[in-house]
Amino acid sequence: xxxxxxxxxxxxxxxxxxxxxxxxxxxxxxxxxxxxxxxxxxxxxxxxxxxxxxxxxxxxxxxxxxxxxxxxxxxxxxxxxxxxxxxxxxxxxxxxxxxxxxxxxxxxxxxxxxxxxxxxxxxxxxxxxxxxxxxxxxxxxxxxxxxxxxxxxxxxxxxxxxxxxxxxxxxxxxxxxxxxxxxxxxxxxxxxxxxxxxxxxxxxxxxxxxxxxxxxxxxxxxxxxxxxxxxxxxxxxxxxxxxxxxxxxxxxxxxxxxxxxxxxxxxxxxxxxxxxxxxxxxxxxxxxxxxxxxxxxxxxxxxxxxxxxxxxx
Amino acid sequence: xxxxxxxxxxxxxxxxxxxxxxxxxxxxxxxxxxxxxxxxxxxxxxxxxxxxxxxxxxxxxxxxxxxxxxxxxxxxxxxxxxxxxxxxxxxxxxxxxxxxxxxxxxxxxxxxxxxxxxxxxxxxxxxxxxxxxxxxxxxxxxxxxxxxxxxxxxxxxxxxxxxxxxxxxxxxxxxxxxxxxxxxxxxxxxxxxxxxxxxxxxxxxxxxxxxxxxxxxxxxxxxxxxxxxxxxxxxxxxxxxxxxxxxxxxxxxxxxxxxxxxxxxxxxxxxxxxxxxxxxxxxxxxxxxxxxxxxxxxxxxxxxxxxxxxxxx
Numbered sequence: 218x219x220x221x222x223x224x225x226x227x228x229x230x231x232x233x234x235x236x237x238x239x240x241x242x243x244x245x246x247x248x249x250x251x252x253x254x255x256x257x258x259x260x261x262x263x264x265x266x267x268x269x270x271x272x273x274x275x276x277x278x279x280x281x282x283x284x285x286x287x288x289x290x291x292x293x294x295x296x297x298x299x300x301x302x303x304x305x306x307x308x309x310x311x312x313x314x315x316x317x318x319x320x321x322x323x324x325x326x327x328x329x330x331x332x333x334x335x336x337x338x339x340x341x342x343x344x345x346x347x348x349x350x351x352x353x354x355x356x357x358x359x360x361x362x363x364x365x366x367x368x369x370x371x372x373x374x375x376x377x378x379x380x381x382x383x384x385x386x387x388x389x390x391x392x393x394x395x396x397x398x399x400x401x402x403x404x405x406x407x408x409x410x411x412x413x414x415x416x417x418x419x420x421x422x423x424x425x426x427x428x429x430x431x432x433x434x435x436x437x438x439x440x441x442x443x444x445x446x447x448x449x450x451x452x453x454x455x456x457x458x459x460x461x462x463x464x465x466x467x468x469x470x471x472x473x474x475x476x477x478x479x480x481x482x483x484x485x486x487x488x489x490x491x492x493x494x495x496x497x498x499x500x501x502x503x504x505x506x507x508x509x510x511x512x513x514x515x516x517x518x519x520x521x522x523x524x525x526x527x528x529x530x
Numbered sequence: 531x532x533x534x535x536x537x538x539x540x541x542x543x544x545x546x547x548x549x550x551x552x553x554x555x556x557x558x559x560x561x562x563x564x565x566x567x568x569x570x571x572x573x574x575x576x577x578x579x580x581x582x583x584x585x586x587x588x589x590x591x592x593x594x595x596x597x598x599x600x601x602x603x604x605x606x607x608x609x610x611x612x613x614x615x616x617x618x619x620x621x622x623x624x625x626x627x628x629x630x631x632x633x634x635x636x637x638x639x640x641x642x643x644x645x646x647x648x649x650x651x652x653x654x655x656x657x658x659x660x661x662x663x664x665x666x667x668x669x670x671x672x673x674x675x676x677x678x679x680x681x682x683x684x685x686x687x688x689x690x691x692x693x694x695x696x697x698x699x700x701x702x703x704x705x706x707x708x709x710x711x712x713x714x715x716x717x718x719x720x721x722x723x724x725x726x727x728x729x730x731x732x733x734x735x736x737x738x739x740x741x742x743x744x745x746x747x748x749x750x751x752x753x754x755x756x757x758x759x760x761x762x763x764x765x766x767x768x769x770x771x772x773x774x775x776x777x778x779x780x781x782x783x784x785x786x787x788x789x790x791x792x793x794x795x796x797x798x799x800x801x802x803x804x805x806x807x808x809x810x811x812x813x814x815x816x817x818x819x820x821x822x823x824x825x826x827x828x829x830x831x832x833x834x835x836x837x838x839x840x841x842x843x
Contacts, residue, residue: 292817349685349686363783363784365678365683366681368679370678370783370784370785371785372662372784372785372786373662373785373786373787373818373821374785374817374818374820374821375785375817376781376782376785376815376817376818377783377784377785378783379782379785379815379817380782380783382782382815383779383782383783384775384778384779384813387775387813395815395816396816397813397815462697462700465697466696466697466779467783468689469689469691469692469693469695469696470676470683470690470691470693470696470780470783470784471676471683471685471690471783471784472683472684472685472686472687472688472689472690472692473685473686474686500697500700500710502689502692502695502708502710503708503709504605504687504688504689504692505686505687505689507687508686508687
């Protein structure tokens with residue numbers, strides 16, 4: 218008999234839901250809105266109703282569901298409880314207990330969204346076949362997820378994989394969102410790369426990037442880099458230097474099989490992993506030299522894959 | 531019936547051996563020489579003979595031994611094999627298989643010496659009661675061991691916990707033993723602290739450290755710091771800045787419950803963890819602020835404790 222699992226990736230605006238076979242095959246995915254009114258008290262009931270009606274529609278019984286994996290934007294305790302989740306309006310909530318009342322007899326596991334995305338990429342994405350990896354998500358910020366022996370490293374305070382807040386420049390004068398100065402994400406996020414590019418463009422006159430000055434994105438920068446633009450080259454080199462060095466330092470901590478690079482910046486494609494791998498090899502601890510670099514391949518679905526993988530352990 | 535385990539910490543000169551009850555109680559410890567002649571071919575037979583005679587002496591039967599844990603100075607594969615261990619003369623050897631031929635029917639587990647020391651400190655030492663920690667050994671070099679969920683993070687290439695080779699100063703001109711420049715251990719090992727102190731003493735005239743200039747040790751530096759010596763203060767502050775910052779970055783990766791500080795430098799005592807904790811709190815990612823600092827408490831026995839803990843998993 219086929220067995221199934223649900224992956225539910227709760228974001229501040231929508232909940233992404235996936236129905237999977239336990240083999241990793243995605244059967245169907247859909248979204249429902251996240252209703253954050255009244256301290257988000259309807260979020261879990263809405264999800265439960267959606268799962269329930271999907272089971273009825275597909276005539277899947279409770280005994281065929283191995284579990285529901287849930288990802289959410291905040292730190293999660295080992296028992297699946299949350300003390301504070303600002304984006305959802307939640308305070309002091311035990312998710313497995315709440316879900317058990319709504320959909321009895323189905324096991325529930327919960328994880329942080331960045332961490333479950335890393336688990337998803339390990340299972341069916343850019344890190345498929347690996348048991349340990351570091352996922353680096355280059356978007357508005359720099360997110361991370363550490364997987365060791367096929368398990369998420371959540372950390373004592375839910376800060377496992379918070380690699381965007383590694384200090385790379387103690388002399389920075391501008392503050393990061395976290396209140397400290399010189400965090401990795403101030404330089405290597407999409408936001409950081411665009412900010413640094415605009416600062417340079419204000420002084421620079423000979424660069425193809427000026428043609429796109431109004432709509433500078435990391436893709437524009439990496440495209441100009443591939444075309445040989447000098448300024449874009451300097452910006453990409455600096456980015457690779459900072460991130461490559463940081464990843465070489467992380468390799469001295471958990472020594473992963475592969476670094477999986479995702480997020481908006483990864484739309485630049487193979488050129489991104491190439492520049493990072495080159496820089497990494499120049500500075501890495503000798504035994505870690507052959508650590509692989511791969512692009513994330515599941516995009517926004519990484520979360521639902523990782524969520525369902527949580528309940529297959 | 532009481533059950534026992536052996537912990538065997540193989541060093542380049544001696545093998546430390548411990549007989550433990552599975553409760554963690556050390557029954558007896560002793561040492562035998564490490565015979566590195568002829569590519570170390572006698573090391574394991576010597577150990578097996580020593581364990582065998584101890585079992586006869588104490589009338590302990592094979593069925594009472596849950597296993598033998600072995601630590602050694604080099605990277606170890608997950609199956610307990612070693613491709614190269616320079617200090618012991620070993621090449622391409624599978625330790626559990628060799629031991630099985632010498633002492634049949636007793637399970638054998640193998641780990642890297644720095645990693646098993648970390649496991650030992652978690653089990654019965656400075657990190658007792660914790661499930662995840664980072665051990666920092668400040669000696670000739672800076673060693674490390676990462677424990678997550680009571681398990682060693684050995685790493686894909688055996689470089690898990692090689693925190694002494696995190697780059698802290700990319701502008702350094704002097705080379706580290708690893709061939710790269712600016713590694714943590716160039717500044718924060720006993721060797722590094724003494725080197726930096728001697729450099730300063732060559733230019734400095736008003737410091738109590740001059741009285742001990744011939745026999746500068748980290749203990750002398752920390753003692754002078756406690757007495758309020760200005761130069762010692764600068765050296766200790768710099769040390770704490772570099773190591774505290776590095777540990778705050780490691781907290782953004784594995785987010786441990788506690789940092790356990792061991793090695794020769796830790797003879798300085800509580801003052802060491804106090805200066806590190808103070809610096810850490812100034813620079814740490816907010817959620818990790820309350821991460822604890824503890825002194826290692828097992829000294830040279832950490833290895834045999836960790837070795838026997840390996841076979842209790």
